[in-house]
Amino acid sequence: MKYRPEIDGLRSLAVVPVIFYHADPQWMPGGYVGVDVFFVISGYLICTILLTDLDLGRFSIKTFYERRARRILPALFFVMLASLPFAWAWMPAQALKDFAQSLAATVLFGSNILFWSEQNYFSPASELKPLLHTWSLAVEEQFYVFFPLILWALWRFGLRVVLGCFVALGLISLIAAEWAVRNEPSAAFYLTPFRTWELMVGVFCAIISFRREVPANQYLAALGLGLLVYANLFFTTQTPVPGLPALVPVLGTGLIILFARPATWVGLVLSNRVLVGFGLLSYSAYLWHQPIFAFARLRSPLPPDAPLLLALIVLTFVLAWGTWRFVERPFRVNRAGTHVSLRTVVAGTLAGTAVFVGLGAFGHVNNGFGQRVAPSGLTFDQATAMVPTGHRTDCGIDLSIHSQPDVLPLEQCRFLPDFIQPLARVVLIGDSHAEAMSSAVVQNFVDRGWQVDLLLFRGCPPFYGVTTPGTGCNGHATRLIEFLETEKAEIDLILAAFRPQGLFAKPFDNGEGGHERAVSYAVPIYEDAYLGIAPETPNVNKAQILIQKGMARLLEIGPPLMAIYPVPEAGWYAGEIIEKYAAFYDSSQYPSLSTSYAVFKDRNAPIIETLDAITSPRLRRVYPDKVFCNQAQKGRCGVIEDGVALYEDDDHISSAGTQLLMPQIMAHVDELGLP
Structure with a gap:
């Protein structure tokens, strides 16, 4: 597919608000909708790639999952590995036990289910969970277990049938989400069926623009950007997302994808080198920010102040650049083929999964190793x-x-x-x-x-x-x-x-x-x-x-x-x-x-x-x-x-x-x- 720098710029408008929101919700009250933006972008890009492969007769489930593994796992495994010593040194027993469970759930792409199950009244505070943010990765990967197969099965009936079926699926998901935010809000937030419609909006954009370029439109692109800005500034934790209010950032993202081209001022802004640069780092930055904030809060006796939070944000992007340059890129496909062989990817995936599942089980069985000695000289159980x-x-x-x-x-x-x-x-x-x-x-x-x-x-x-x-x-x-x-x-x-x-x-x-x-x-x-x-x-x-x-x-x-x-x-x-x-x-x-x-x-x-x-x-x-x-x-x-x-x-x-x-x-x- 043709590279669109404005999409990378759009990624920056997703990841930066999320990071600022998790640093301090007052800085960006609705910044959490950046995840909704990511879902739309993901649906658009993945569907576009799959449609192209189907059209050219080169569709392969094995190739699809290989690309997903190269894109997702190396950086994820690296950040999880880097988190281990801090978790061991700073987490009390129950928190370490919960972290161990999240290690296993994350590599099995079930962390959204784990965090949903933990959301009873006295579950550990969400901002102290280093891997909480991986729930969104789990949603995507669960969605992509079935989506390529459904698309492949419907392809023979033509794009109109494909679009009609996915519109129906998206509407069902949206209706279910609107019910769930009022009756089962935790399930609505974490579980895939209630997030599917957001990915589907990206899918709609891919189908609509497949084989033809949607004409650029200054006004609709500007409207899309305005909807994103509004959601980031005026949504709050009480806004029932992913119900109907989530249409604001989701449709805003869709409008930008469809109508923002370099010929529009929105496309020109999003194609700026700075925003594109942040967009390229967005996945690694997303992976790093939650562990960094969580461990800082775990170690600090009082909530981190604004200067420290800003320093942690800078650290997030420094680590993100290093991870993108030395971990992400070597595993990605480029014009010359791959830097890392498929055999290595498969072996690394199996080994990493086994290690983290094993560590998760070990930490769970041992109840978080409460007899570890804390820096004060007391054990964590004593503290x-x-x-x-x-x-x-x-x-x-x-x-x-x-x-x-x-x-x-x-x-x-x-x-x-x-x-x-x-x-x-x-x-x-x-x-x-x-x-x-x-x-x-x-x-x-x-x-x-x-x-x-x-x-x-x-x-x-x-x-x-x-x-x-x-x-x-x-x-x-x-x-x-x-x-x-x-x-x-x-x-x-x-x-x-x-x-x-x-x-x-x-x-x-x-x-x-x-x-x-x-x-x-x-x-x-x-x-x-x-x-x-x-x-x-x-x-x-x-x-x-x-x-x-x-x-x-x-x-x-x-x-x-x-x-x-x-x-x-x-x-x-x-x-x-x-x-x-x-x-x-x-x-x-x-x-x-x-x-x-x-x-x-x-x-x-x-x-x-x-x-x-x-x-x-x-x-x-x-x-x-x-x-x-x-x-x-x-x-x-x-x-x-x-x-x-x-x-x-x-x-x-x-x-x-x-x-x-x-x-x-x-x-x-x-x-x-x-x-």
Whole structure:
């Protein structure tokens, strides 16, 4: 096929935004759509090559996969190999075990399935996974297992039939993706069936322009570039990609491919040597950037600042140039044939696959080698043991993994005092934030002679009629109400936890370098279980009404309801910071960290307003900010104090943090005259 420098320039518009987005989402909020751009480019180039081979009667599956292997594997294997010593030296046991699994999944082109399976509520943070970005390679290779064969089978019926069948396949995939972003967002993001339509847009471009050159068009090319710029600047992690909004960057890419020629100003810009140069390095740069950022974040106790991130971006492109020059090019086909023989490619592919699968299995079986000695002299297991936790009761049910249990509470989630006959009963309900408090709640109330029942569902608001997209939360709330109404105890005391994420689906940023790590799809919000609120258009007023109605339903049951107001979000991942200091530094160097009280009050104003508006003699209120943001803090909210982390991550409070709340909770118990 004829070389088009503007396509390489377009690659640079895909890879640079992705890298800047992964450095800091604020720099390029929609930069993740660069992957969508790559899918379109890939579909166009691969289909064009296959159509040419079919037309000339030289189509060969063996040749096709040889070209893919030469293009993909040498640089991929090299970057994976270079990552191994850093993973061994810097990763705690669980992270290394996860990395080992990703080694095997990556070389088998199944990493998208692995990362999809890991996306439960408490999976490791995505930005700390060195091989997370290989999910897109897996999508492409899974697609190319079947696509050449389908194209070959349809070729005999003519291009019109080929185009019609692929249009139908693309539409089915797009419809499925639009459903999935609202119901199974993690699957929509990672899995091939929901990404196929993006590759198909590239295929359409190849078929349309095959055997004839589509006339250049200044306006349509400019429109395509404008759509790409818009997506990069105005898409966010809440934009439901790869649903219908993804048409913006995908169609923009298609317009550039079809209508941007050197005769257009867009084609002229994209053919610039600088952009073409970055485009040539795009694959190697894409491979390098995620491991570099991930290992920097794993090693640094606090999030890397802007100068360091910029330096890492420069390092990415330096390594990319070296990889392109000395690894990619020798394995690629050129006019003189190949620098490396087919036998060597096959042998290297088999050997590399065997090595990485073996390493993956070895790391998995040995649970990440937690007895490795960290730079501080402690083993990684010892350093991990210093991380604060509130999830010791293991009673939080994740509806994305498990079905709703037939019996509530679970047998292991009912706690009784030693003398068996309890003085009273407390029921702790809520999501993972209530779960984080559970061990301290159990300890304090059982010591007092109470029975404690834990009814905890991660990611679910504990209100009847309120749910989150793509979950069984409303079913949980219904069963919760039934339990509270039918299993009457002498006294029920209900604790409920709240957080602002449920109202406006916006990840927290403390404005000081600490921010909640967001995934690249819509964050669940509270929505009416029957009418629904579109995930991409959260309605704060409607959500407030839903919470008030849900609270009213709980209050109707009769026992006192103790509502725990929002816990100040930290932004800093306190548990990780403690672990890193234990692993890499002297533990006496633990920093004191805090966040702005003003930021907390501004973000949580709608929730506080909602709870304050509820009037009932049965309602008691607990204010975490009065503990975490006391007057001594001088406008700050404590996160790590005197080497003790009050949080286990960026917003779930630790057992130590919960213990600070217990005097306020117990004061209400005494005020009610309870034993």
